[in-house]
Amino acid sequence: MSFDAKRTYNVPDQTAQVARAIFPKGNPVMRLHDDLHSVVADRDFADLFPTRGRPAEAPVRLALATLLQFMEGLTDRQAADAVRTRIDWKYLLCLELTDVGFDHTVLSEFRTRLLAHGAEGRLFDAILELARGRGLLKGGGRQRSDSTHVLGAMRAMSRLEVVGETLCHALNALATAAPDWLRAHTTPAWVDRYGLRASEFRLPKSEAGRRAWALQTGVDGFALLALARADGAPPALRDAAALETLRQVWIQNFLLTEHGPEGPQVDWRANDQVPPSGRYIGSPYDVEARYATKGATVWSGYKVHLTETCDDGTPNLITNVETTNAAVSDDAVTATIHAALDARGLLPTTHIADTGFVNSALFVDARERYGVDLVGPTRGDRQWQAQADAGFAARDFAIDFAQQRATCPAGKVSQSWTLALARGTTPVIKIKFSVADCRACPLRPQCTRSTSARRAITIRPEAQHEALRIGRAREQTAEFAVEYARRAGIEGTIAQGVRSARLRRTPYFGRAKTHLAHLMTAAAMNLVRLLRWLADEPKAQTRHRAFARLHPLTA
Structure with missing residues (x-):
């Protein structure tokens, strides 16, 4: 099938007449043509098709039909039927009323072409460029991220x-x-x-x-x-x-x-x-899917990580989509998100995420490599001294990185300072105090339960240690509470994807196809948001239950 570069797209008169009679004010699909008609062009997909052979279906029509399919949560057959029967689809695709459309398998072939040519993000990027061209998207500002589970298409097996x-x-x-x-x-x-x-x-x-x-x-x-x-x-x-x-x-x-x-x-x-869940193959039909647990949620499959803008004067648009197997932790994806946003020229000034996406190393990396202020709650200190709040935790020790020593609350100086790797991968510093000092210390019960009466603490390297100290101090401020409250909006985006496109379920085997589906879902959601913004529809506000509204100060 070959590429035809000579096609032109104009809504046939009869199609326009009937569509306007049925929808005098238009509908979202028709407005997609009227307001955003330049989303994609045939030339954007020229490299997907050979130059010789039988002419292929118009790439623009296949791309738009795919976006509508994910916008409305349709199967390939349902989407192909919509091309044949729905007047608003014919209006968008510039088809005659009598046009019979195409076979549903053409949509699957189009997605396969996208994957085969490494073009799975082409539609997603095209919509971002459209928003950027209209001044509705740019780098800087605030963005927020979150992830959710995705059930694999295979069954869970013993x-x-x-x-x-x-x-x-x-x-x-x-x-x-x-x-x-x-x-x-x-x-x-x-x-x-x-x-x-x-x-x-x-x-x-x-x-x-x-x-x-x-x-x-x-x-x-x-x-x-x-x-x-x-x-x-x-x-x-x-x-x-x-x-x-x-x-x-x-x-x-x-x-x-x-x-x-x-x-x-x-x-x-x-x-x-047997190997850990991150490497264990749980199904021969999808060797990339993995088993994972998060709280009470247990599943086999993948994770999708969404990042979106959240400034007041522009629509909230999804700027990045990452699909990983279910066993990948959120903080393993944060640097990948920043690199992808940097490549698109869409790095935020402030990136808001929950605890899963942040740690001391990422605080430093985001600031030093990308100039991004990563905002999120730090993980708590799990040592018994910090948990009981009745002993001396690592934060109570004065650390002198230049002299490579620490001073305990009783004024004693550490005996050793050793560089090490926690769990074989994470650089840490292990600091130990003198047995003689600890054994004679009157504060020993508040400091250690060790039978040798010797206190040891483990801290991060200097830059991470300082970032963690600053982060924990910032968490106690009212400004942090206001800023972090913006993160909740990404949960609404995930909920929208779940309702409209079954974001938490994939019909495909393999990460590549699942990721393509997630990109198409995000692209369709961005289109809907752009159309609503251009129609001057205000952003949705957080809804509160009737009882909560009786006491607005606590809602």
Whole structure:
């Protein structure tokens, strides 16, 4: 399919006449044409299509139909039907009343082209540029971020289900790629074990039976991997994605012990021997999805991190979208958000986020690298002295970084100052005091419960330590409370995405497709907000329940 650069787009007279008769004042879809008709152009997608071949569907129409699809939360079939039947869609797409539109698969092909050419953010960026061109978006000011969970398209499975379904998946893939080879190397008994979906109600109920089933599955999986690598196996099998997934899942769930009389022995890993959730593959159908918990929420899939503007004189527009697997912590994404905003020329002066997005290192990095004031509550001191508020916490010690020493509340100077790594990755400074000083100190019960009567504290490097001290002091001010209160608005944005586009559920396998869906959702939400702003519709205000309104001072 080739690119046609000669198309022009004008609303046909009959389409315009009927649309205006039905919607005398227009509707949001029609206003999208009238007010924002220059969102995208065919030339913006020229690199996605070859120059020769049968002309493709108009990229502008596919792009706009995709935006409308995510704006209204429609499936591909529903969107294609809307192109054929809805007068406002025909008006926006400049189609004749009799135009039959296109097959629903064209929308999926268009998204695939975007992914294949690394253009998944093109529509999102085009809308930001449109807002920037109208003076409604610029760098500086305030922005806020938050994240929410995204359920993966696969079902949650136990470990036994994972290994069983992974082997089933590999066998089904090989049955399509090399049916004769697979038939020659398997028996009907394999069909009995792996012909149906692996499910708990089909698995043995006793612990001994479940272990025996797991070990037999492990043996069969290792045998299949060996056969696929052996001489004479079809070359295509060596690079089969399903076999690579099988190999990884088997490493995570089985152990090959020393050779016995019948060859290597397969053993089932104990639960504490499997990789952490950040690396564990929980489904062969989506190897990038991960298991995670946050408070009472438990899910397998992804996270989406949204950042939006929040200044009073402009519409609140989403400026960045990040999609990660569910096990990635929020503070691992903060620097990525700043880098992405910097690349777009949209870095804020003040970035407001909750505790999950901030730490001492990020306070320093945001200020020194990007000139951004990162605002958010710091994590509390979890040592018993700080928790009880009746002892001497690390904050009560005077730190002299130049002399590399600390002075305790009793006036004693530290004995050692050691650079170290917390959890193997985070630079810290470990400070220890003299056993003799601590043992004789009358304040010892308020300072340490150590049996050796020796106090030790752990602090961050100087820049981080100072940023943390300033941050905690700022949290106690009324100005911080007012500034941080702005963060709550991003929760309304997430709620809008959940209601309008099922933001917390993805119909796609893999992070790339899920991220594309999140970008399209954010682009559609930005379009709606731009249209409302241009129609002079005021921003929504926080709503309070009827009872809370009876006492406005506490609402």
